Structure formats: structure tokens, C-alpha cells
Amino acid sequence: MQASEVTDGIYRLSANIGPEILFEGIWPLPHGASMNSFLVKGEQVAIIDGVCDWDGVPETLYAQFEQLGMRIEDVRYVVINHTEPDHTGWLKSFANIAGNFEVLITAKGAELAKAFYDLDVPLRVVKSGDSVDLGNGKKLVFEEIPNVHWPDTMVTYEPSTGTLFACDAFGTFGAMDDAPYDDQLDEAQLQFYEREGLRYYANIVAKFSIPVCKALEKLQGLDVRIVAPGHGPVWRKDPQRIIRLYERFAAFAKGPAKPKVTLLWGSMYGNTEQALAPLLEGIAAGGVETVVHQVPQSHISDILASVWESTGVALAMPTYEYMMFPPMAEVLDELGRKGIKNKLTLRTGSYGWSGGAQKELDEIIVRHKMNWCFLEPVEFRGAPVADDLQMLRQRGEELARQVKENALADNPN
Numbered sequence: 001m002q003a004s005e006v007t008d009g010i011y012r013l014s015a016n017i018g019p020e021i022l023f024e025g026i027w028p029l030p031h032g033a034s035m036n037s038f039l040v041k042g043e044q045v046a047i048i049d050g051v052c053d054w055d056g057v058p059e060t061l062y063a064q065f066e067q068l069g070m071r072i073e074d075v076r077y078v079v080i081n082h083t084e085p086d087h088t089g090w091l092k093s094f095a096n097i098a099g100n101f102e103v104l105i106t107a108k109g110a111e112l113a114k115a116f117y118d119l120d121v122p123l124r125v126v127k128s129g130d131s132v133d134l135g136n137g138k139k140l141v142f143e144e145i146p147n148v149h150w151p152d153t154m155v156t157y158e159p160s161t162g163t164l165f166a167c168d169a170f171g172t173f174g175a176m177d178d179a180p181y182d183d184q185l186d187e188a189q190l191q192f193y194e195r196e197g198l199r200y201y202a203n204i205v206a207k208f209s210i211p212v213c214k215a216l217e218k219l220q221g222l223d224v225r226i227v228a229p230g231h232g233p234v235w236r237k238d239p240q241r242i243i244r245l246y247e248r249f250a251a252f253a254k255g256p257a258k259p260k261v262t263l264l265w266g267s268m269y270g271n272t273e274q275a276l277a278p279l280l281e282g283i284a285a286g287g288v289e290t291v292v293h294q295v296p297q298s299h300i301s302d303i304l305a306s307v308w309e310s311t312g313v314a315l316a317m318p319t320y321e322y323m324m325f326p327p328m329a330e331v332l333d334e335l336g337r338k339g340i341k342n343k344l345t346l347r348t349g350s351y352g353w354s355g356g357a358q359k360e361l362d363e364i365i366v367r368h369k370m371n372w373c374f375l376e377p378v379e380f381r382g383a384p385v386a387d388d389l390q391m392l393r394q395r396g397e398e399l400a401r402q403v404k405e406n407a408l409a410d411n412p413n
């Protein structure tokens with residue numbers, strides 16, 4: 001991994017993680033993830049964000065100082081945009097090597113750093129509008145954007161270059177090679193990182209969409225010419241592309257999203273499965289795309305991403321021990337925990353003697369205040385008969401009609 005110059009006097013250092021680990025202990029990284037750190041060099045040197053403390057990762061970062069002909073001891077300021085360990089785990093090892101440095105951090109961050117790390121290093125608390133002059137025309141200005149993932153989050157802005165060091169905001173999954181800038185990626189690669197961005201957003205940031213909207217509003221006042229996030233590409237050719245994408249993702253929190261349905265289904269003996277074909281036929285006849293995930297086979301990480309950008313959700317699952325097919329209940333519970341609200345929904349499924357899936361579904365929706373809007377369910381005893389299949393087709397078409405009507409109109413992604 002090579003260090004590289006972002007722009008005059010600003011450098012990107014980075015380490016890749018994955019694919020063998022789960023991010024946050026939950027989310028698969030089939031394409032890895034990058035952890036970016038940035039050096040800003042005026043008369044004094046600042047490092048913004050960092051990496052985790054896993055084997056060899058801090059050392060990867062230190063080796064990149066050497067590539068740039070710089071010394072770790074030259075760092076005067078360490079800016080912690082937020083204290084999550086994937087960006088701060090390295091601090092202990094850094095403190096052992098570094099010379100005379102000061103940590104710049106929010107008040108909440110200082111409190112958290114104390115709780116996580118027993119570090120005897122000087123902390124300077126900064127707040128929105130504070131700045132530090134590094135000399136040689138380089139300055140760091142801080143803006144708090146609390147709860148964009150963690151409560152202590154801030155961004156750091158360098159006015160002479162218009163660089164926004166955004167930490168988790170504007171991040172994506174996906175490891176990076178030695179071409180980490182949007183101007184070095186072709187359209188297919190950019191779209192790849194945008195898809196990894198959706199999964200990152202839905203898995204990591206979605207819950208904090210209201211603070212994301214507030215942060216986006218705050219950042220509108222800045223002349224951002226480069227977006228330098230803690231994960232994924234650095235956007236210097238078209239920084240608005242990732243900003244617009246995040247605006248879009250945050251807007252999906254209200255419910256209406258793309259004109260798309262995610263169909264989630266699970267079945268023990270194939271009776272519920274028979275409902276899928278007419279349902280899919282109906283949705284397609286209504287002119288709407290469907291993405292299908294079987295549970296428990298599909299990973300919740302992909303399901304979250306798909307549902308996040310769907311205006312409609314179709315659910316197909318049987319009754320199991322007087323309740324819902326358990327893997328579907330788990331999935332719906334997770335969708336509720338992530339705050340996925342206001343989806344247009346249709347449920348179908350088979351039962352044997354009592355039913356119960358629908359009752360549990362209603363409970364989950366109420367428990368998590370999901371406010372999903374349901375069409376009349378198509379529930380059948382045993383295998384579906386011709387009338388059920390016809391009804392499924394009709395309801396699928398009706399779902400598609402409503403989805404089209406409610407989806408967000410302007411959809412560049």
C-alpha cells in the first residue's frame with residue numbers, strides 16, 4: 001500500500017482490512033474495506049484519523065510515513081474526528097513512538113477516549129468553528145456533526161484546498177489499491193464503490209439518518225472541493241457525487257426510495273414458495289423491478305442495503321409454531337432496529353392449522369414503530385389454489401402501482 005498526495009501538502013495513508021473479518025463483528029467484507037488517514041503538512045504536521053490496532057495495521061501506516069520522507073516524530077497534532085476504535089486503535093502504539101504531540105478532539109470525544117484508552121497524552125478540546133493554524137497557508141477548521149455514527153463525531157476542513165476530512169460520513173466499504181481517487185477510477189469502479197457505499201450506509205450509518213441530514217445542511221456552508229473520508233475513495237474530481245449520494249441515502253430514511261421492491265421469502269416445504277412466481281409476475285406487470293432475497297440464506301447486510309433503497313417490500317413466509325417462520329422474524333426485527341420505516345408492503349404465506357405469522361408481523365411493526373403500510377395479505381392454508389395465485393398476481397400489480405406512485409422522483413443513482 002502506497003502513500004499518495006491528495007493535493008498540495010495533503011497526503012493519504014491507508015490500510016485495507018478484510019475480507020476475512022466481519023466489520024463491527026457483524027458485516028461481511030467480501031471486497032474488504034479501507035481505513036484512510038490523512039497527513040496535512042504546513043510548518044507543522046497534523047494527522048487526521050487513523051487505523052485500528054489489529055496485527056500489522058498501525059505498522060502499515062508507519063511505513064507510509066517513510067515513503068513520504070516524513071517521520072512519525074514530526075506529527076504535532078492528531079485530529080480525532082471520532083473515537084471509534086477502527087480509527088483510534090493505533091493511538092497507543094503511536095504514543096509510544098511519537099514525540100511532542102497534542103490530540104484535537106471534541107468534548108464528547110475526550111470523554112470517550114478516556115473510557116477506551118488509558119492514554120497519558122495532552123488533549124485539546126475543540127468545538128465547531130475552532131481552528132488550528134499549521135503555518136504555510138494550511139489551517140484546520142472543525143465542525144461538530146454529532147451522532148453521524150458516534151456522538152462525538154466532527155469533521156475537519158482545510159480551507160486553502162477545500163478538503164473535507166469527513167471520517168465515517170461519505171464512507172464506503174471496498175478495499176482500495178494504489179488508485180484511491182475518483183479521478184483514477186472508471187465509471188464501473190465508481191459504481192462499485194457506490195454500491196459498497198449503499199451497504200456501508202444501510203449497515204453502519206442508516207440509524208443516524210436524521211443527524212446525517214443535519215450534518216449535510218451544516219456542511220453546505222463550506223466550499224468543499226475534496227471529500228476525504230475515513231473509508232473508501234477520496235473524491236477530488238467530483239466531490240458532489242458522493243455528497244449527493246449520501247443526501248439520497250439519508251432521504252430514503254423517510255420510506256419512499258427507488259421504484260423498487262425487495263421480496264424477502266422463506267419456506268420450509270415449498271408451499272409459500274409457490275406464491276413467488278405470480279407475485280413477481282404481478283410486480284413486473286406493474287413495471288417495477290424486484291430484488292429477491294431468501295431467508296435465512298441471504299445475509300442481513302445485503303438485505304438491509306436492498307430494503308433501504310426500496311419503496312416497497314414483499315414478504316412471503318409461513319407460520320411456524322404459532323408464530324412467524326423464525327429467520328424472517330429475525331430479519332424483520334433487524335430492519336426495525338435499523339429504523340426502516342414507511343415501506344409499502346404486501347405479505348403472503350402458508351399456514352397449517354392456526355396461523356400466527358401475521359400476528360407476529362403486526363407485533364414487530366408496532367414494536368419498532370416501523371409504520372409500514374400493508375396491502376391486504378394473501379394467506380392460504382397448505383398449498384395455494386388458483387384463486388390465491390390470481391390474487392397474488394393482482395396484489396403484486398397493485399403494490400407496484402403504489403410503489404411507482406410513491407417512489408422518489410429524482411433518482412440519479
Ligand SMILES: Cc1cc2nc3c(=O)[nH]c(=O)nc-3n(C[C@H](O)[C@H](O)[C@H](O)COP(=O)(O)O)c2cc1C
Nearest residue numbers: 267268269270271272318321322350352353354355
Ligand atoms: C415445524 C413446523 C411448525 C408448524 N407450526 C405451525 C403452527 O403453529 N400453526 C400453523 O398454522 N401451521 C404450522 N405449521 C404448518 C405450516 O405452516 C405449513 O406446513 C405451511 O404450509 C408451511 O409452509 P412452507 O411449505 O412454505 O414451509 C408448522 C409446520 C412445521 C413444519
